[in-house]
Amino acid sequence: MSIQGIIPVMLTPFTADNKVDYDGLRKLTDWYIDNDSNALFAACQSSEILFLSLEERVKITETVLNQVNGRIPVVASGHISEAFEDQLEELTAIYNTGADAVILITNRLDPNNEGTAVLKANFEKLLAALPKDIILGLYECPVPYRRLLTDEEIRYFAGFQNMVVLKDVSCDLATVKRRVVLTQNSNLKIVNANAAIAFEAMKAGSEGFSGVFNNIHPDLYAYLYKNKNSLDPIVQELANFLAICGAAESFGYPNFAKLMHVKIGTFANYHSRVIKDDIKVKYWAVEELLDHIMQASDRYRKKLNLR
Template sequence: MSRPIEGIIPVMLTPFDDDNRIDYGGLERLIEWYLAHGADALFAVAQSSEMQFLSLEERAALGRFVVERVAGRVPVVVSGHVSDDLHGQVQELTAAVDSGADAVVLVTNHLDPHRRGSEAFLGNLELLLKRLPADVPLGLYECPAPYRRLLSDAELSACVDSGRFVLLKDVSCDLATVERRVALAAGSPLAVVNANAAIAFDAMKAGSRGFTGVFTNFHPDLYQWLRTSGARHPALAEEVNTFCVLSAVSESLGYPALAKLYHQRLGTFKSIHSRAVSYDIRERHWALDEVLDRIAAGTQAMRDRIAQATTAA
């Protein structure tokens, strides 16, 4: 791997058509949208991709498609690690390796599916490391489903010491934990990248090497500006950060179908069909389009303010 995997890393959506098939045309448009809006890398076949609801064949095809269409413009990391049994995990992770991804991401809760603690986690990890090619960089993802399995400091240190890991998608949602993990990974190839919007800006200032939360599907360029230019415009950065934090609260309104509706309105997707969200999000979450109107308008307002500040500078 010649490039570090860090910065603004969107967790990719999987568009479906109304017949429940992957919409590869919509996916290609989504890839180009991410790249046009400041993505430094892409995370394919993640929870936002509805990986738990995709067959192994679909996960393999999805990873290959993203790698091929990105064509080296930015690094692509791929997961699809959803099984609890070792045989299934080897199949899934081998499919991710075969996609040609720049790194393959292991989900922490599947390394300790029965919540038995560090001995089970490290034992399963050792078995998988023996089965995966030694030259393939790896990542870790504290995926919230089926349960949020946070790494202990000792577990993270073991992963750092292995020399195999280049990325941790941190889901601790705690700034002090992010800071401690950054210190543990200091001097190693492992980038700690926070996934929680509420602490995104503070985490980046504290050494998190980017952001990889769900609202990278709405305005990744705003997070990119905070990362690269926020320190030079502290007053405006506080406004942009506050807008991003408040916008992200709407994740509870039917995500990822919510993000698909946002992209349907942008013209990226034809359908908002989701396998993970089986209900009508407009029926359950009243005035949803008005919420998205405000997010869209606020996003554009922040972009305009940033453009003005850039011109003035």
């Protein structure tokens, strides 16, 4: 199986009383697919997994899988615990949903940042206990700390036939380029998550994009990915626009992205469990900033004949 292309890190909509909005989640799932996503990453950091019970993480993944109904692959993580027994329980539960791949978070394989030997030992212990036919991926999630993989570790994981994707959070083009070379002739695909380097990373061999702004305009990233080798000036212009938009992540994400979905009618509420403040109050003119991004995105869609 190949997990690549435009892979949104899925949001979790909540009801007014802070329960998971499963109807909204189903509408959101369709929105991703309608906007040219190639796969979906459920139960991830953008889904607020540290603030979800295991039951919620499993039900979210099952809901997405049922709504997708085989149209595109769905990968999921929900990997948040420190203790081995707890990790095994949550990863097995995600596997049992039928997700196309179970994503391991690198800092959970080395919770205290002790190094390669600990990471490998914890991974091999999990691998021995998990179902033998499991398909796996990796995510350098920045919470609770960003555990980047070394070149040695990249080569190690590339040696496993069932390891199919790394959501790269190095945010460094030279590192992405090096990792693409290290994983040649393996099943492990490198998918960059940083908007500032997205276009150059695609051209260097990153197999798509899995950044947070796939929650705003995944169709524009899809166009960029499909046309990464084009010399048409509009492609570079689009790449510049998308990189600049990425800076808005600091204005209260994931609520910022949720606010867009409230505005377009995907679901009803833009609050999260991660951010307690109302972003319209905390970040001055944040809604106006979002409006500019939405309007400019629509202008690019018209220019590119995407609508």
